[in-house]
Amino acid sequence: MRKEWWQEKVAYQIYPKSFKDTKGNGIGDIRGIIEKLDYLKSLGIDIIWISPCFLSPLADQGYDIADYYKIDPRFGSNEDMEELLAEAKKRDMHILLDLVVNHCSDEHEWFQKAVADPKGPYADYFFFEEGIDGKEPNNWRSYFGGSVWEKVPGTENTYYLHLFHKKQPDLNWENPKLREEIYKMINWWLDKGVSGFRIDAILNIKKVFPLQGHHYPADREDGMAACTNMIYEAEGIGEFLREMRDRCFRPHNAFSVGEVFNETEEQIPEFIGEDGYFSSMFDFRAHSSGHSDKGWFDNKPVTPNAYRDNCYLTQRLVNPVGFISTVIENHDESRGVNSYIPAEDLSDTSKKFIATMQMMQRGLPFIYQGQEIGMENVIFHDISEVDDISTLDEYKIALENGYSKEEALKIVNRYSRDNARTPMQWTGGKEAGFTTGKPWLPVNPNYTRINVESQEKDPASVLAYYKALCALRKQEEYKEAVVYGDFIPFLEKEDRFMAFYRKGEKKTLLVLGNYRKEEREVEIPGTIKKVVLSNVEPRINGNTVKLSGYEALILEVE
Template identity: 40%
Template sequence: MNPKWWKECVVYQIYPISFKDSNGDGIGDLQGIISKLDYLQDLGVNMIWVSPIYKSPYHDNGYDISDYLDIMKEFGTMDDFDTLLREIHARDMKLMMDLVLNHTSHEHPWFLESRSSRDNPYRDFYIWRKGKNSGPPNNWESYFSGSVWEYDSLTDEYYLHLYSKYQPDLNWENPVVVDKLHEMIEWWLKKGVDGFRFDAISHIVKAAGLPDADNPNQTATVRAYDLFSHLDDVHTLLQNLFDNVLYLYDIMTVGETSGLGPEQALNYVGDGRRELHMTFQFEHMYLDAASAGSGKWDVVPWSLVKLKEIITNWQKVLHRRGWNANYLCNHDQPRSVSRFGNDGQYRVKSAQMLATFIHMLEGTPYIFQGEEIGMTNIAFDTIDQYRDVETLNYFKEKRAEGVPENEIMNAIYKKSRDNARTPMQWDHNEHAGFTTGVPWIRVNPNYPEINVEEDLKNPESIFKYYKKLIALRKKHKVIVYGEYKLLYPTHEEIYAYTRRLDNDLLVVILNFSDREPIFQMPDEINLKGINMLISNYLPGEKDDLYHLKLRPYEARVYLGKSHLHKH
């Protein structure tokens, strides 16, 4: 079982610019987070993950850091951060920082020095190359569209950026860079932070010689993916970071590592690897993409059978060998209830069902701000109301290709990162109680009905249901450590599975549809002594667990003793 506190915790992600504004400038800040810590403590979460708050010109919402050891002035001061950390710890919670090690801002002092001349001592902190054939050094394409190379006329060379041109990639082949990053990480650990989420960590090593990608059947980004992702030296560098810095502290680490399966993930999180505690996998995030090569914007209906296949594979491969990070939503993804549930008639029931799904799996559950009240996607009227650089680039690129505007906007409504970035809906006052000023991005107009104030008053609310789930996880070790087994893998509406630990048996039954399918408890599960642990509906008077008619988006969890399980 190998118990660890980071396996038993529940993580709540805060996107600070959108969480709570304390001073009326329309931008969420650290004092705003501090003012809501009692709310998070009441929810029951143990770990707060805060998206980047470092000094930044904010071209990519703080994932472009210009000073690792300072706070962005719009968010507050280092004194505010120290207060936040102290207040979190006073409530017996922990704080996880979001750290970008693949790249910095183009305004970082290192890069300003690096671009000043070819013989500057900082030149080799980044990846510079001469162009070839009057163009970029290779044909790699950026995640945010266009080439990964930006020409700089001052020194007549190109610098590499996997993301936007405002985010030049660091050169991890330079040991001085590595040492400086290690020093910076230790500086935060000495302050008392309790962990890190390492952004884009699988990209820190690029293929030797930076060769052209040569798979003509894929988009340029996918073609080049194997040339800058999950290369062997990534593991060497992470092990060095662990051995030199991280192992000295009792912290939690999670890596953003798209494009891998569970066996490959064990290279990062396998017991004894000395790298990371868990990684965010992305396989289920591509369920509604037409193909791996078509990009996220080409949206198709997703399949529950495929979701079961993906999650089951991760549950089984990592059991007793590594650890899962379980999530359905974050700052880069659409709202989970709009994507995997029903954000109309069954918003409450489907949000509660999805929460049951995530919290009953083996692994650490992650809640993204607003998920606990069932916040939904946004459909802004015009592209001018969007703020996300990826969304704006996509719109511009597709319009230039002649794609009709309504077609582009329909994809944006489903997949824009701004779906998750609209302000937290606290109450039914103007701007949802997020700010007394003008918010940096518009509030979802459904805030009068969907807000924290309403959920706190309603005993059947999504918030109250999350609170019960989290409390159950703290009480029953089988929810944390039990071995997963899928039931009915090919059923297109019901997702059911068991978890077993010692003598405890958990049975999880989830209806992922607005219909009323019949669930039949497998004959090998003896129902004597089995009790309902939680459900998002009141149980029926004449429930027959061998022939159970499920209501739309119903979730049921039962707990029994596994010695009642017939082998």
């Protein structure tokens, strides 16, 4: 595999609205990111992905972009962004922006012009279709519930397509003029000094034609079918992705990471192989394994063995081909420690355990803001406390399926995207040091117990452990094994146990993880040369290792 500039790095995702507010208006901003660059550097971060901060009405928290060239005044200015790029460069850090080009906002100039003239050239930047017998053109259900079709304002029977929110009209990638506009914008930001992009919802850009009358079998009582059916049927997306890569990413040696779900084994080389469309893609396999198409009410918890088995499967499929990006959480998911650690086992020790399992896999690790201090899900006491449109839809679906309000609230509490969007917990002081005003989303009440300030003073903290994991990735002695070494499972079928070798050319590491409260004894083949890192005091007698509950132990072995 060809070595690239980004492979030895550690990446960090910032949700700007919730990271750090410097204006006192309760909304995080770019100057807050600049203020915390040294903190991120001390953590060991090299690449920072910033979720959308462009001009937006925030119908979907910035994933509805009204102007791709303008920073939203809520977050700052274009000058602030240029300063952030310059300050990051001084620290040898890289900035990634979020590339949202399956759709834009209905307040974007293109859509406004399309609505003003539904038969004009800008209408072909979108998907305008006539209804059938007074109904929508087809029966697809949007990601956020309801039809994917909304009437074009001022028309009797013309609809526009929106796979997401009705304020997020889908862009027509079949139109070469639209693609040229997108490539121009991407290159404009790359020329400004952005190092690359995280690419949002990209599999949706290829549609199935004709759209009108293209129904799928209904999968709920609403008579509609999930729009994701289209992804499985559509063919030819590679033509668009190759063109974007060749016109934008390759000339700039830019990093690109795709948000790709449910990829087949055959598609992996196409996405991230030697000649892949992207540099990398996220590993959502474990997260998706508990997902139900019926709704969150039918989701299943991801068991310890399921987490392990899905990680192993990804590693087996990806490692001969390319570089995966590992995650345990992001802005679209609940907190990783709540997703992958049974509630009764949650502790600093188990948080360090799951950190080890993520960070020691082969790939580029992405840490989401607050993950490094073990931030947890929040508890919503009433649905009125929820901001996220996806959560509100899932609450409604749970009610429609016979759950009480109390039961529905409990369901969405577990899976709400707002769990990851509560403000970053910097201190134990007022509003967790996030703002001097009223935060846009309430701070998790546990901020007095879980915050950066207290953990920076504690050498045994979750934060200190993440720093050690980041440092290990860059340590000259072990870097080659941790970054590029083979991933080989060890005692693969042992119940609630996750262990694997990272075998480099000169060094071999063995990562042991006891995924339960009870201790267990493990016999290690070969010679144990050194304890590299552990989340508890290790107990080793010759080749016998006694692992405490949720102990994660990294050994150098022969």
